[in-house]
Amino acid sequence: MLSRLAARSIRLAHTSSSASQAAASATPATTNEERNEVDFPRTKRPIHPAPVRMGFIPETWFELLYSKTGVTGPYVLGTGLITYLVSKEIYVIEHEFYSGVIMAMMAAYGIKKFGPTVAATLDDQLAKEKEEMLSGRNNTIKALTEGIAASELSAEQAKGQSLLFQAKRDNIGLQLEAAYRQRLQSVYAEVKKRLDYQLEKSNVEKRFEQRHMVDWIVQNVRQSITPAQEAASLKQCITDLKALAARA
């Protein structure tokens, strides 16, 4: 019976896993044949922005120049450009330039110092909002999966009912056997009682007859002993005793 249970549980796990795989790979409810998924895929909100170097220069610019100018290419380009602009005074170093430099230094310090903490706080807020927005969907999904598991469990339990019935049938068979044997036992006891009674009765009769016969014989013998016989036997006993006394 236990091997039957094990085989049944393995079969159940196999079918449930294949069913979940089928559900995961299934397409959404409405299939649209015209939808061009290849050229116009559904846009997803990215998690991280495109990488930048030195705070604002996109990394793709560096990668573009890497094959032709190596690692230092963009830096040489930038330095050369700045040198050209400053030396030809296309970029005029005015009084505002120095305030701009100081503002840039203060901004860099502020970003470096407070950036991580601000990012962490905003990430927490974002996570809370996301959870709030997705809570309905996630709760429904959780409830449905739990419902699936519960219904599978009840189906499994229903299958186990047949085992229960078999066990109950066996139990009743055992009870019937026990009752039959008990009745056999009582029959045997009754028969033995009757036979014992018969035996006792015959024993008692025999004993009674024997005792009665003995008593009757003795009584008759006593009656048959006449007084003359009694005197003669008494005399004989006395002479015997005298003979014995003389010998001793």
Add this chain to the structure above:
Amino acid sequence: MVWGEYPAEFNPKVHGPYDPARFYGKKDTPFTQVRLRELGSWLARRNKTPRAATQAVSRAWWRWQQKYLLPEKMGVAPFIQIAVGSMAFFYLINYTKYKAHRTQKYHW
């Protein structure tokens, strides 16, 4: 003038949800892959109405936004990029004033 409507070539059954950064018109070679001798014909094929120009600028702005401003864990890069961009733009439009403040008369 029709404001606030989707472009005429957008078809929700084919393209799915509307993405402001995508061009839904007829496909053409990208500008970075145009051969020099095809440049004239390529420019002739462009739609040169003010409406199309505005739409192009709008798509470029949305592309930049989706790359740097709208991701979940955005950094400080978009702010610095806007600052540097506006610095460059305002320097350009005030160039004549800055030219007058040059400190040297002759340059290499």
